[in-house]
Amino acid sequence: MASLPMSTKKQDPHHSKNSKTLTAIGLGNTLEWYDWQIFGLLAAFIGPNFFPNADPVSSTLSALSVFAVGFAFRPLGGVLLGRLADRIGRRKVLLLSITMMAVSTLVIAISPTYQDIGVFAGLLLFVCRVFQGISAGIEAPLxxxxxxxxxxxxxxxxxxxxxxxxxxxxxxxxxxxxFATSALIDDAAMADGGWRVPMFVGAALGVVVIYLRRNLPESLPAATGTGPQAPPPVWRQVGRHWLALLAIIFVVGAAQAYNYAWNVGLPNLANGFGEDSTSVFALTTLLGLILLVGSPLVGMLADRRKLSRTFVATRLLVVPAAFLMLAYAGPGIGGFSIVLLVGGLVLVTNMTLYNVISTSLMPQTCRATGVGLGYGIAVALFGGTASYLLIWLQQQGIDWLFPVYLAALSLISVVLYLLAKRTTGLYAGE
Structure with a gap:
């Protein structure tokens, strides 16, 4: 009996170390998504400061175009940094990616506007989004x-x-x-320079994450080097799993199209309809709470019910949820809140599982490259364009087309996942 407490104590350092490691990785994800999300949420304020257009809708679309530029460079991040992570290990690349994101956010926070330096303001914003895109291309999948x-x-x-x-x-x-910044200052001050405050917050968080990640353990086996026992070249392995790569593109793409439609497209659509910005930010904050509380519950459900079954069931729920957005076709904060929050319940299930599902489709020796490449392509093609597409279709009077598009992506992702699972197998989660 006396040995039981001793055994328990011996396990504590291990659990404590794992918790610290997961916290360091998790806070990096927090920073990555905070910095990425903040740009999209503040596009209506950033646009007029960096682009020469008196029309607020046009300047917002210009900012969202630069927002999409970051997505276009995500595949490059997946290829370059993913390949590096499969060669030298995960730890160094995770530290590099978060440093790139934090520095880029700081530069945006202190950047001069179009009135100060003309077209170079937009160019500087473009360059920062390129580095953020490369960083984000590997952070989440890795x-x-x-x-x-x-x-x-x-x-x-x-x-x-x-x-x-x-x-x-x-x-x-x-x-x-x-929300807090908008509530403390008026809309004029927010447009003038208040939008910089959330950027500075992100840069400060970056310093904390860099410190926490400096001593992460390595998870890649040392045997992935050279010699007779070394695995085939990474790209050859990825080629063998081409169906899994295609499945990853649509598994990630459908989730990200849904995510950016709800978290960026709908709030900017609400701003375009003239909704009170503080109310919009309050509702997006409530959506964030739903996602925050729901994600660990979905993870536990997936382990209990089987990961693949949970994924398929929750992905199919996107089809009816997508058409819910048609209920918000004009001004009205009530309609906006119903669409945003009810759709958010389905969103949390998809955003919790898409990355681990992607990870399960690739073996460890080519995982960072394969998943990073698929993730980057998916977010560039489907995630980065979602908010722009939603608003553009609304302007053209064919807003019904976006839910059709989102539903089709979701169904294709399920079919490809099941085919890849049967053809090349799963490497985690079953």
């Missing part, structure tokens, strides 16, 4: 792969749930800081 590699078998869903909770903390933080 951190999930890293967490899965360090998790006990059968606990992958819980790891995904915890990381998703940190992601949603970033989304919530972006909305909360935007």
């Amino acid at each position: 951190s999930t792969a890293y967490a899965v590699e360090l998790s006990p078998a059968g606990r992958e869903g819980r790891a995904a749930g915890v990381l998703s909770m940190f992601v949603n903390l970033g989304i919530l933080g972006a909305s909360l800081v935007s």
Whole structure:
């Protein structure tokens, strides 16, 4: 009997170390999504400061175009930094990616406007989004792969749930800081320079995350070097899993199109309809709370019910949820709140599972490259364009087309996932 407390104590340092590691990885996700989300939420304020257009809708679309530029460079981040992570290990690349994001956010926060330096203001904003895109192209897929590699078998869903909770903390933080800033100052001050405050908050968080990540353990086996026991070249392995790569593109793409439609497109649409900005930020903050609380619960459900089954069931729910947005076709904060929050309940299930599902489709020796590439392509094609497409279709009077598009992406992702699972198998989560 006396040995039991001693055994328990011996396990404590291990659990404590894992908790610290997961916190360092998770807070990196918080920063990544905070910085990424804050730009989208503040596009209506950033646009007039960096682009020469008196029309607020046109300047917002210009800012959203630069927002989309970051997505276009995500595949490059997945290829370059993913390949690097499969060669030299996960830790160094995770530290590099978060440093790039934090520095880029700080530069945007202190950047001069169009009135100060003309077209160079927009160019500087463009360059910062390029670096943020490269960083974001590897951060989410690599951190999930890293967490899965360090998790006990059968606990992958819980790891995904915890990381998703940190992601949603970033989304919530972006909305909360935007709401608080907007509530403390008037709209004129917000447009003039108040939008910089949330950027400075993100840069400060970056310093904390860099400090926490400096001593992360390595999860990539040392045997992935050279010699007779070395695996085939990474790109050859990815080529062998081409169907899995295609499935990852649509698994991630459908989730991200849904995510950016709800978290960026709908709030900017509400601003375009003339809704009170403080009320809009309050509702996006409430959506962030739903995502934050729901993600660990979804992760536990996935471990209990089986990861693949939970994914398929929750992904199919996107189809009816997508058409819910048609209920918000004109001004009215009540309609906006119903669409945003009810759709958010389905959103949380999809945003919790898509990264761990992607990770499960690639073996460890080519995981960072394969998942990073698929993730980057998906977010560039489907995530980065979603908010722009939603608003543009609304302007053209064919807003019904976006839910059709989102539903089709979701159904294709389910079919490809099931085909890849049957053809190449799963490498985690089952």
